[in-house]
Amino acid sequence: MATKEEMYSKVVPRKNRQNRPMTVKHGSTLDVFLSMGFPKGRALKALASTGGKSVQAACDWLFSHVDDPFLDDPVPREYVLYLRPTGPLANKLFEFWHQSRQLCGKNKAHNIFPHITLCQFFMCEDSKVDGLCEALQNTVSRWKETFPLPLSLELYTSSNFIGLFVEEESAEIIKKFAADFATEAMSKADVRVEPHKKQLHVTLAYHFQPNHLTALEKLARGVDLKLGCDWVAAVYSRDIRFANHETLRVMYPYTPQNDDELELVQGDFIFMSPIEQSSTSEGWIYGTSLATGCSGLLPENYIAKADECDTWVFHGSNSFLTATASAGASLYDGGLRRRNQEEQGPGEALSLPSNVICQPMLMLAKNCRSSLVKRDLYICRHGERMDVVFGKHWLSQCFDSKGNYIRSNLNMPTCLPQRSGGYKDYEKDAPITVFGCTQARLVGEALLESKSIIDYVYCSPSLRCVQTAFNILRGLQQENQTKLRVEPGLFEWTKWVSGNTLPAWMTAEELAAANLGTDITYKPHIPANKLGISEPYETYISRSCQVMREILAECKLKGNNVLIVAHASSLEACTRQLQGLSARNSKDFVQVVRKIPYLGFCACEELEDAGIWQLVDPPILPLTHGPNHSFSWRDILFQD
Numbered sequence: 001m002a003t004k005e006e007m008y009s010k011v012v013p014r015k016n017r018q019n020r021p022m023t024v025k026h027g028s029t030l031d032v033f034l035s036m037g038f039p040k041g042r043a044l045k046a047l048a049s050t051g052g053k054s055v056q057a058a059c060d061w062l063f064s065h066v067d068d069p070f071l072d073d074p075v076p077r078e079y080v081l082y083l084r085p086t087g088p089l090a091n092k093l094f095e096f097w098h099q100s101r102q103l104c105g106k107n108k109a110h111n112i113f114p115h116i117t118l119c120q121f122f123m124c125e126d127s128k129v130d131g132l133c134e135a136l137q138n139t140v141s142r143w144k145e146t147f148p149l150p151l152s153l154e155l156y157t158s159s160n161f162i163g164l165f166v167e168e169e170s171a172e173i174i175k176k177f178a179a180d181f182a183t184e185a186m187s188k189a190d191v192r193v194e195p196h197k198k199q200l201h202v203t204l205a206y207h208f209q210p211n212h213l214t215a216l217e218k219l220a221r222g223v224d225l226k227l228g229c230d231w232v233a234a235v236y237s238r239d240i241r242f243a244n245h246e247t248l249r250v251m252y253p254y255t256p257q258n259d260d261e262l263e264l265v266q267g268d269f270i271f272m273s274p275i276e277q278s279s280t281s282e283g284w285i286y287g288t289s290l291a292t293g294c295s296g297l298l299p300e301n302y303i304a305k306a307d308e309c310d311t312w313v314f315h316g317s318n319s320f321l322t323a324t325a326s327a328g329a330s331l332y333d334g335g336l337r338r339r340n341q342e343e344q345g346p347g348e349a350l351s352l353p354s355n356v357i358c359q360p361m362l363m364l365a366k367n368c369r370s371s372l373v374k375r376d377l378y379i380c381r382h383g384e385r386m387d388v389v390f391g392k393h394w395l396s397q398c399f400d401s402k403g404n405y406i407r408s409n410l411n412m413p414t415c416l417p418q419r420s421g422g423y424k425d426y427e428k429d430a431p432i433t434v435f436g437c438t439q440a441r442l443v444g445e446a447l448l449e450s451k452s453i454i455d456y457v458y459c460s461p462s463l464r465c466v467q468t469a470f471n472i473l474r475g476l477q478q479e480n481q482t483k484l485r486v487e488p489g490l491f492e493w494t495k496w497v498s499g500n501t502l503p504a505w506m507t508a509e510e511l512a513a514a515n516l517g518t519d520i521t522y523k524p525h526i527p528a529n530k531l532g533i534s535e536p537y538e539t540y541i542s543r544s545c546q547v548m549r550e551i552l553a554e555c556k557l558k559g560n561n562v563l564i565v566a567h568a569s570s571l572e573a574c575t576r577q578l579q580g581l582s583a584r585n586s587k588d589f590v591q592v593v594r595k596i597p598y599l600g601f602c603a604c605e606e607l608e609d610a611g612i613w614q615l616v617d618p619p620i621l622p623l624t625h626g627p628n629h630s631f632s633w634r635d636i637l638f639q640d
Contacts, residue, residue: 029055038062041072044126048077048237051313052129068293070241076123077237077313079132081181081193083116083174084317085202089229090114093202096223099607100205102614103219103580104212109203111308116166116202118178118233120194123240131189133235133316138188139181140233140318147320148173153202153225160207162220166200174200181233215580234317236309242271248287249306251595252624254299262289262296269311270303301595376561377552377604377613378454379575380443381568382468383436384598386412387427394430399423409630411435417463417514421504428503432464439599439623440468444475446620456555457482460490460566461505461528468599469565470516483519486511489526489547490574492567493540494533502533525550537586544573552578568596575604578613599623 032055033043046058046065065071085093093114101110124132152167166174175195182193204223205216247269254264262270270287280286280297287303288295290311386394389411397408403423405416411433419425432440447454454476459469466484473479486508494502505528511518525547532539548564555562564574572592576583584592601620604613 029058033058039072041074041126045071048126048129049239049313051237051315064291065293069295070293075240076125078121078240078243079124079191079235079237079315080121081118081136081178082234082236083118083231084234085114085229085231086319087229088227089223089225092223092227093204096204096219099614100216100219103215103612104205104208105581106305107205107208107212109205109207113309114202114204116174116200116231117196118174118200119182119196121238121243122191122193124189124191124237128189128191129315132185132191135184135188136181136233136235136316137318139177139184140320142180143177144320146173147177147231149231149320150229151231155220155223155225156201157213157217157220159210159213161203162205162216164202164204164223164225171200177233209582230319230321232317232319235315236312237315238312239271242288242311245271245273245288247306247308247310248272248303249310250302251304252302254302256296258297260297262287262294262298263292264289264298264302265291268292269306270298271311301591304595375552375555375606376452377564377575377578377606378452378562378618379564379566379571379602379604380468380472381571381596381598381600382460382462382464382565383432383439383471385430385436385464386433387430389433392427395423395427413437417506417510417516419504419506420510425504425506426463428497428499429463429505432467436464436468436598437471440471441475442623443599443601443620444472446475447472448476450619452619453561454478454482454563455560456485456551457563457565458485458487458490458551459564460492460570461486461488462491462503462567463506465490465565465567466506466511466516466518469563472563472565473517479517482517483522484511484517485519485522487522487524487526487547487551488528488531489524489543489550490564490566490570491531492569493537493573494531494535495537495540497533500533502528502531525554537589538583540569541573541577541583544570545577548574548578568600569593571596571600571602575602575613575615578604579615580612597623 029047029052030040030043033046034040038046042062043058046062050057050061052058084090097110097114100107148170152170153164154167156163156165175197178195182195185191185193204220208216248271250264250266250268250270252264253266254261256263264270269290270285271290272285272287276286283300284297285300285303286295286297390397390409398406398412400406405423407414413431413434416423416426416431454473457469457473459465466486469484470479473482473484476482488505491502497503506514508518508520508522512520526543531543535543551562551564564570566574569589572584572589583589601618601622603616603618605616606613
């Protein structure tokens with residue numbers, strides 16, 4: 001086979017390519033692949049797996065799947081035909097899905113974007129995908145004049161289902177359209193399509209908790225069914241091997257340490273089957289990468305649950321209103337973001353197929369937020385802490401017998417604040433490192449650059465949180481204007497505190513004397529003496545919810561934005577019930593907290609009409625960096 005460079009040299013330059021309707025018309029691209037030396041089966045598989053978008057996208061797919069053990073497997077993909085809305089109604093449905101997920105958590109309707117199912121999933125050979133999409137185009141052309149537009153929909157609710165049902169007369173016409181497509185697909189692509197025989201509908205919510213019915217029904221009634229909408233017929237496909245697997249999104253990159261481990265690239269997706277997890281160690285799972293097709297073990301805290309349709313491939317759509325066919329248009333006009341579709345040239349990093357469907361429930365961007373927003377709430381974890389970097393016995397490295405501080409590493413601060421209880425109080429209340437200060441300042445500078453306004457800052461009494469909050473204010477250039485409100489109620493779950501006593505925190509006066517900008521007049525909502533050691537999980541969750549509601553009530557003026565600097569657990573415990581969600585069980589809670597790094601940052605907005613808060617995209621980028629272990633030239637380089 002030709003080398004990669006030789007293959008790329010034969011690819012038609014991007015500037016000379018022409019846009020054609022229906023991406024799967026890839027006869028010419030197949031010829032290019034065959035001339036490059038690729039086997040026909042692999043070329044067809046690559047084109048089908050990327051929606052026939054382009055030679056470049058299919059090349060990238062092939063090169064990333066060189067180690068895929070199933071690359072030459074003849075099993076075809078599974079396809080489905082949907083009606084999907086576009087225009088104002090689609091935007092409203094997207095808004096419903098976003099708000100319902102924030103209010104009540106994910107239900108099974110969130111696994112697939114809003115649609116009307118026209119047939120069951122069916123298999124189509126890679127070599128017949130051209131004919132399948134030609135069949136769709138021909139069928140839509142015949143039905144343009146008789147398709148029922150605007151489509152009449154009616155809201156229906158039950159104890160575990162909410163949806164929009166198509167009016168019966170219109171539904172019969174659509175079913176005839178689906179049956180005609182099935183006939184055309186058999187003729188053009190030799191595939192057997194079973195049209196949907198049940199009532200046609202758009203699912204809004206199902207398999208949700210009974211206590212969420214009222215809230216979901218209220219949101220559903222807010223969807224104006226008279227909004228304009230162009231319903232388009234669209235073809236999607238999925239890898240049949242993973243139809244019954246759980247879909248996971250890679251959140252952090254991971255380099256394998258052993259031969260049986262899987263390399264992780266941020267943004268990739270992992271397919272995981274529960275039956276393959278019986279022999280895995282705690283904290284690890286076995287899965288298969290969408291980007292490479294390779295399988296192996298991976299750390300559980302590097303991934304998060306994704307939606308089923310996140311990995312589907314979009315092959316093309318046809319409108320009943322216009323004469324054009326769409327091959328790469330956004331699934332929702334203004335509502336759904338697609339992944340970056342810029343094609344990559346030789347030598348650039350391989351990526352997932354650009355026409356893999358984008359996650360429908362992505363958080364709304366700052367500039368797309370509702371006009372009903374009242375306030376912003378930001379919650380941030382503290383920076384890198386001394387006792388984690390230098391070990392629990394770091395005090396013995398840094399203090400002599402007289403209690404004098406001695407700096408022994410560049411990442412240790414040049415000096416430490418004086419404590420009334422002596423330096424041993426640092427054992428349970430460690431400061432942050434020099435790099436921890438830098439992390440915090442970077443976050444503050446990013447907030448400043450994004451023009452985010454911070455009116456109030458509250459922090460846990462832990463010194464690491466106070467120092468982090470102060471350095472964020474330094475980055476914001478507000479350290480002389482905004483005072484820190486030290487709130488003991490924001491301290492982490494006390495079950496995690498070692499020993500029989502809580503830390504002896506520095507007083508507000510001591511912190512102010514150490515030039516950490518604390519408000520010595522502030523009266524805590526939950527004083528330190530009200531915290532109990534080894535509190536039950538339910539008590540911690542209740543405390544977190546109580547203190548957050550009281551803080552937000554205290555800063556009740558419209559437009560007052562609040563920054564909370566506390567612990568990893570705070571990002572979950574302080575936001576979940578504000579969204580109207582019930583608390584997770586303690587086991588799931590711990591798994592979430594484990595995935596939150598130093599300076600982990602989240603944002604919430606208040607919805608005026610619902611009186612609740614929703615998670616949104618933070619105004620700043622995430623902060624990622626690698627480890628830097630201890631180095632001693634004497635131990636490593638010096639020889640006797």
